Amino acid sequence: MSTEDAYDVLFKALGHRVRxxxxxxxxxxxxxxxxxxxALTALDRCTVMQHLAVLxxxxxxxxxxxxxxxxxxxxxxxxxxxxxxxxxPYAAHAIAMLEGMERLGEPDASPARADADxxx
Amino acid sequence: MSTEDAYDVLFKALGHRVRxxxxxxxxxxxxxxxxxxxALTALDRCTVMQHLAVLxxxxxxxxxxxxxxxxxxxxxxxxxxxxxxxxxPYAAHAIAMLEGMERLGEPDASPARADADxxx
DNA sequence: TTGACATGTTGTCGTTTTATAACATGATTG
DNA sequence: CAATCATGTTATAAAACGACAACATGTCAA
Numbered sequence: 001m002s003t004e005d006a007y008d009v010l011f012k013a014l015g016h017r018v019r020x021x022x023x024x025x026x027x028x029x030x031x032x033x034x035x036x037x038x039a040l041t042a043l044d045r046c047t048v049m050q051h052l053a054v055l056x057x058x059x060x061x062x063x064x065x066x067x068x069x070x071x072x073x074x075x076x077x078x079x080x081x082x083x084x085x086x087x088x089p090y091a092a093h094a095i096a097m098l099e100g101m102e103r104l105g106e107p108d109a110s111p112a113r114a115d116a117d118x119x120x
Numbered sequence: 121m122s123t124e125d126a127y128d129v130l131f132k133a134l135g136h137r138v139r140x141x142x143x144x145x146x147x148x149x150x151x152x153x154x155x156x157x158x159a160l161t162a163l164d165r166c167t168v169m170q171h172l173a174v175l176x177x178x179x180x181x182x183x184x185x186x187x188x189x190x191x192x193x194x195x196x197x198x199x200x201x202x203x204x205x206x207x208x209p210y211a212a213h214a215i216a217m218l219e220g221m222e223r224l225g226e227p228d229a230s231p232a233r234a235d236a237d238x239x240x
Numbered sequence: 241t242t243g244a245c246a247t248g249t250t251g252t253c254g255t256t257t258t259a260t261a262a263c264a265t266g267a268t269t270g
Numbered sequence: 271c272a273a274t275c276a277t278g279t280t281a282t283a284a285a286a287c288g289a290c291a292a293c294a295t296g297t298c299a300a
Contacts, residue, residue, distance in 0.1 A: 010135075012131075068268070087202065091203040138288095167290070187246090188245070190247065
């Protein structure tokens, strides 16, 4: 799988609120599939399992089997990677825009502290 | 649009390589739709415009019309926001994992990751 | 004004995703 | 060992997505 493929899968995995919710649920410790289904009462068990499969393919969830239970662990390393290679640089770009440093081409661009806070 | 809706739209917009490519193309300055189509020769013009519409709905592209041209500007602020509220905390979580600080809250509650190396 | 150019709109079509149902496996316990 | 519980698998239908064709609009320049 190429790097771009990995980013596709990762961003798509994060692009659904149920999956982000699942990540939150296992953030402070692994949960069984049953516990996650109990927490997501609005959804069918199969649906939760499909979401877990998407998260697993994205590398965000690592599964550990203990007897007849399945413990879903969070692995945040892919998110860390995405932040370094993608989100971080663009976020820095946003800050540069906010600070009016858009014309980076100019060698002696003064700090030009623009008007305080335009928006967030 | 709720916050969760906004995250859905944003992550989904980032979840396609063509759209990430477009963001890269306008990172250092706005481009006309025609220029973007010329850079993305593999795709039909309509397809490029559809991708631009997705990016615009996500707030990542701001359009400025000049005569018969359409200049597509990058707005990285949504990415900055996502980093602050979502990516950043999870990335910190990943670093904490790397540094073996996983058992912050529970003294010995974690199910003892017995397997040698479970990482993908 | 007219013709070419840049962009916008609508509709189609196959694929993928989301949510569910029905059925199957596999472990634990009484 | 059998009943039950947690999970896995396969199939299906609706909705969303991605790519494209065909046609429409608006603008600049000769």
